[in-house]
Amino acid sequence: MLEPLMIALAFAAGFGAQLVRLPPLIGFLAAGFVLNALGFERTATLDTIANLGVTLLLFTIGLKLDIRTLMRGEVWGSATLHIVGSTLMFAAVLFVLKSLGLAMASGLGWTAMVLLGFALSFSSTVFAVKVLEERSELGSLYGRIAVGILVMQDVFAVIFLSATSGSLPSPWAVCLVLLWPAAKLMKLMLDRVGHGDLQVLYGAFLSLVVGYALFEAVGVKGDLGALIIGMLLASHPSTAGLAKSLFHLKELFLVGFFLSVGLGALPDMGMVAMALLLLVLLPLKSALYFAVLMPFRLRTRTGVLATLSLTNYSEFGLIVAAIAATAGWLSDEWLVVISLAVAGSFVLAAPLNAASERIYTRLKGPLSRFEARSLMAADQPIAIEQVDAVVLGMGQIGSGAYLRLTQGHGLKVLGVDNNPDKLAAHRAAGRQVIQGDAVDSDFWDKLVICPSVKLLLLVMPGHAGNVYALQQLKNRAFAGRIAAIVSYPEEIEVLRGLGADAVFHVYDEAGGAFADDALAGLQHATG
Numbered sequence: 422m423l424e425p426l427m428i429a430l431a432f433a434a435g436f437g438a439q440l441v442r443l444p445p446l447i448g449f450l451a452a453g454f455v456l457n458a459l460g461f462e463r464t465a466t467l468d469t470i471a472n473l474g475v476t477l478l479l480f481t482i483g484l485k486l487d488i489r490t491l492m493r494g495e496v497w498g499s500a501t502l503h504i505v506g507s508t509l510m511f512a513a514v515l516f517v518l519k520s521l522g523l524a525m526a527s528g529l530g531w532t533a534m535v536l537l538g539f540a541l542s543f544s545s546t547v548f549a550v551k552v553l554e555e556r557s558e559l560g561s562l563y564g565r566i567a568v569g570i571l572v573m574q575d576v577f578a579v580i581f582l583s584a585t586s587g588s589l590p591s592p593w594a595v596c597l598v599l600l601w602p603a604a605k606l607m608k609l610m611l612d613r614v615g616h617g618d619l620q621v622l623y624g625a626f627l628s629l630v631v632g633y634a635l636f637e638a639v640g641v642k643g644d645l646g647a648l649i650i651g652m653l654l655a656s657h658p659s660t661a662g663l664a665k666s667l668f669h670l671k672e673l674f675l676v677g678f679f680l681s682v683g684l685g686a687l688p689d690m691g692m693v694a695m696a697l698l699l700l701v702l703l704p705l706k707s708a709l710y711f712a713v714l715m716p717f718r719l720r721t722r723t724g725v726l727a728t729l730s731l732t733n734y735s736e737f738g739l740i741v742a743a744i745a746a747t748a749g750w751l752s753d754e755w756l757v758v759i760s761l762a763v764a765g766s767f768v769l770a771a772p773l774n775a776a777s778e779r780i781y782t783r784l785k786g787p788l789s790r791f792e793a794r795s796l797m798a799a800d801q802p803i804a805i806e807q808v809d810a811v812v813l814g815m816g817q818i819g820s821g822a823y824l825r826l827t828q829g830h831g832l833k834v835l836g837v838d839n840n841p842d843k844l845a846a847h848r849a850a851g852r853q854v855i856q857g858d859a860v861d862s863d864f865w866d867k868l869v870i871c872p873s874v875k876l877l878l879l880v881m882p883g884h885a886g887n888v889y890a891l892q893q894l895k896n897r898a899f900a901g902r903i904a905a906i907v908s909y910p911e912e913i914e915v916l917r918g919l920g921a922d923a924v925f926h927v928y929d930e931a932g933g934a935f936a937d938d939a940l941a942g943l944q945h946a947t948g
Contacts, residue, residue, distance in 0.1 A: 424461065426456070427452075427456060427461065427467075427680065430452045430455060430456060431448075431449055431452045431676055431680055433448075433452075434448035434449060434451050434452035434455070435448035435449050435676075436448070438451070442775070443771055443772065443775075446548070446551060446675075446679050446767065446771070447767065447768055449676050449680055449683075450679050450682060450683045450767055450768065451683065452683065453679065453680040453681065453682055453683015453684045453764075454683040454764070455683075456680070456683065456684055457683060457684050461684060462684065463681050463684045467677050467681055467684070468681060470674050470676075470677030470678075471674070471675075471677040471678035471680075471681045473674045473677075474547075474671060474673075474675035474676070474677055474678045475547060475644060475675070475678055475736075476628055476629060476632070476633050476643065476644055476647045477625075477628055477629075477647070477667055477670065477671040477674060478547060478550060478671055478675060479546065479575075479628075479644050479645075479647045479651070480624070480627065480628035480632060480647040480648065480650065480651040480667070481651065481664045481667055481668075481671060482550055482568060482572075482648060482651060483647070483648045483649065483650065483651020483652040483653075483654070483655060484651040484652075484654060484655055484660040484661075484663060484664045485559055485560070485660070485664065486565075486568060486569070486572065486648075486651070486652050486655055488652050488655070490565050490566075490568075490569045491569050491572060491573065493566075493569070494717055495566055495714065495717035495719065495797070496569035496570055496573060497569075497573055498713075498717065499566075499570060499710075499713040499714050499717060500570040500573035500574060500577075501573070502713040503542070503570070503710055503713045504542045504543075504574065504577055506709050506713065507538065507541070507542035507706055507709055508535060508538040508539045508542050509538065510538070510705060510709065511534075511537060511538035511541045511542065511702070511706075512531075512534040512535045512537070512538035514702060514705075515529060515534040515537060515538070516534055518698075519534075523695075524691055525691055525692070525694075525695040525754070525755075525758065526695075532750055533745070533751050536742075536745045536750055536751065537742070537751070537755065537759075539741060540737075540738035540739075540741040540742050540745075540759060541706070541734060541738055541759070541762070542574075542706070543574050543578065543734070543735035543737040543738050543741075544570075544571060544574065544731040544732070544733055544734070544735050545733050545734065545735040545736055545737075545763070545766075545767070546568075546571045546572075546574075546575065546735070546737075547675065547678060547736065548733050548767055549567055549568070549571060549730045549731060549733070550568065550571075551675075552730055552770075552771075552774045553568070553730060555883075556774075556860070556883060556885060556886075558839070558858075558860065558883075560839050560840035560843075561839045561858050561860075562723055562800055562839070562858070563722075563724075563726040563727040563730070564727075564730070566714070566719075566723070566727050567727045567730045567731055570727075571731070572648065574735075574737070575644070575645055575648065575737075576645070578642075578737050578741070590639055590641050591638075591639040591640040593638075593639045594639040594640060594641055596639070597635075597636070597641070600631075600650070600653060604653040604654065607627065607631070607650075608654060608657045610623065611623065611654065611659050611660075611663065612659065616662055616666070620662070620663060620666050621666045621667060621670065623663075624663050624666060624667045625670075627650050627651075627654070628647045628650065628651070628667075629647070631646075631650055632646040632647035632648075632649065632650040633646055633647050636649075678736075682736065682763060682764050688757045691754075692754060692757050692761065693761065695758045696758050696759075696761035696762045697765070699758070699762040699765075700762060700765045700766060700769065703733075703734070703766060703769065704732075706732070707728055707729075707731075707732040710727070710728040710731050710732070711724050711725065711728045711788075711791075714727060715791045715792065715793070716793075717797065718793040718795060718796050718797040718800070719793075719796070719797065719800050720792060720796060720800045721781070721784075721785055721788050721789050721791065721792045722781050722785070723800055724788075724791075725777070725780070725781045725784060725788065726781065729770075729773055729774055729777045729780065730777075732766075732770055732773060733763075733766040733767060733769075733770040734759070734762050734763045734766040735763065736763060738762075738763060739756065739759055739760055739763065742755055742756050742759050778860070778889070807833075807871045807873045807874075808832075808833045808834060808853070808871070808873065808874060809826075809832040809833045809834065809873060809874065809876065810826050810832050810833075810834045810835070810874065810875065810876040810877065810878065811834070811835050811836075811837060811870075811874055811876075811877045811878070812826075812834060812835070812836045812878045812880060813837050813859045813877070813878065813879050813880060813881055813890060814838060814859070814878075814879065814880035814881035814882065814886075815836040815837070815838040815840075815844070815847060815854060815880075816838075816880065816882060818906060818927065819836065819838070819878070819880035820836075820847070822878050822880060823852060826876075827852075833853075834853065835854070835855065836852060836853065836855075837854070837855055837856075837859065838854065838856065838857070839856060839857065839858040839859075841856060844856055859879075859881060859886055859889070859890045860885070860886045860889045860890070865893040870899060872900075874901050875901045875902065876901055876902050876903075876904070877894065877899065877901055877902070877903050878903075878904050879891065879903065879904070879905035879906070879916075879921070880905075880906055884907065884908070884909075884912050884915075887905050887906075887907075887916060888915065888916070888919060891903065891916060891919040891920055891921060892919060894920065895919060895920050902922045902923070903920060903921050903922050903923075904921065904922060904923040904924070904925065905921045905923075905924050906924070906925050906926075906927050907924060907925070907926055908926075908927055908928075909926075910926060912924075913926065
């Protein structure tokens with residue numbers, strides 16, 4: 422059972438981080454270090470909760486990941502180039518440090534240096550996906566590329582774990598291919614379980630039993646199994662609801678993961694100094710990501726934002742180091758060093774990602790020379806033709822607004838969304854839509870809003886996206902009417918202050934419209 426002090430301190434630290442506009446996970450990490458200093462240790466219960474959080478996270482990533490993304494050159498190509506280049510780079514740096522007589526590096530052989538380089542080459546799936554979720558940009562091009570690279574790194578890690586475990590997966594592992602046809606049955610069940618508690622339980626069953634436990638039973642990493650099961654279900658229309666149902670459960674368990682990182686071990690000054698040196702080297706790893714991404718004809722912004730989301734060290738590095746330490750290739754002190762470097766990289770990466778657009782704006786000029794003259798199709802600028810209204814965000818609410826404006830009012834409407842799967846469905850239905858990211862500064866720089874546009878609806882899922890769009894419209898002196906939606910009442914005045922003519926609270930307005938329609942039906946029936 423978790424100590425009450427752990428829960429109380431985690432909440433207080435997470436709330437404190439939120440008050441200073443940092444992600445709560447930074448507070449959870451800090452709470453772990455404080456608990457460590459107070460004499461607490463990682464418990465089996467905490468490790469179980471942490472593992473559950475990571476497994477559910479990978480499962481929900483799989484639900485949103487198109488397997489075709491992994492087949493794209495900018496994903497598997499850049500992931501392969503980076504892991505090789507980063508491993509060699511860190512190994513070379515450690516060799517230099519050994520030559521200079523640094524105590525922590527003095528006992529390292531070539532095997533240990535290469536293993537440490539390999540461990541430090543990974544980026545954190547947990548951290549990156551949390552950042553992308555908070556920005557509502559998992560479906561953006563740079564978000565899909567970043568997640569694809571992380572998945573490829575997971576594959577490399579599984580290969581390493583299998584090679585160093587001294588045993589290959591069980592012969593029964595070949596039977597896992599049967600999950601491909603079995604996915605039809607899993608999708609059929611997803612249709613039948615509905616949207617309540619049973620859906621949550623079914624999601625837990627798929628991720629923890631069919632995914633994790635089944636893969637572990639045949640000698641394959643269970644986390645990878647959860648990810649694969651999610652990917653097999655990704656094409657089903659109900660996966661968005663399933664991911665939403667699991668969201669809060671996953672978030673709660675992930676608190677245990679961040680606490681466990683902080684509870685890793687108490688360092689001495691030599692370990693702290695080495696961890697700080699690894700943090701100083703983090704920009705080299707970041708620069709290498711940008712260098713391997715840009716040859717794939719990406720825009721500068723896509724390369725910069727994907728790079729920033731991957732600029733951290735990974736919890737997978739701890740796993741690799743632990744295996745190396747068990748085999749006698751590394752000393753236990755390096756486990757503490759990597760644990761500190763992972764936590765420190767999270768602390769540094771959080772404000773970097775929060776300021777990613779500002780960082781890109783400053784770096785756009787000097788980095789633009791690395792942009793190819795001919796961009797890949799998915800990353801080319803777009804232009805809006807003459808229309809009466811524009812809907813930014815073509816989710817359920819945005820789609821409903823689009824239909825009401827076109828069918829109910831006869832307007833010519835354009836829908837904009839960053840998710841190609843949504844756009845494909847809308848195009849199949851005969852709707853006029855284009856791909857665009859409303860939190861992309863280049864989108865606004867290259868966008869020409871024709872005078873015919875009289876109405877613009879902001880229906881994006883993230884409040885930050887609507888705020889950014891309003892700021893851009895204000896800078897462009899848009900003369901039409903702007904309407905926006907919010908999920909929380911305190912967001913209404915923020916959007917009004919930025920120039921929104923009308924702001925609607927999703928749940929209040931839905932309830933009001935429902936009551937009006939019901940009353941109108943009653944009056945018609947009794948009239």
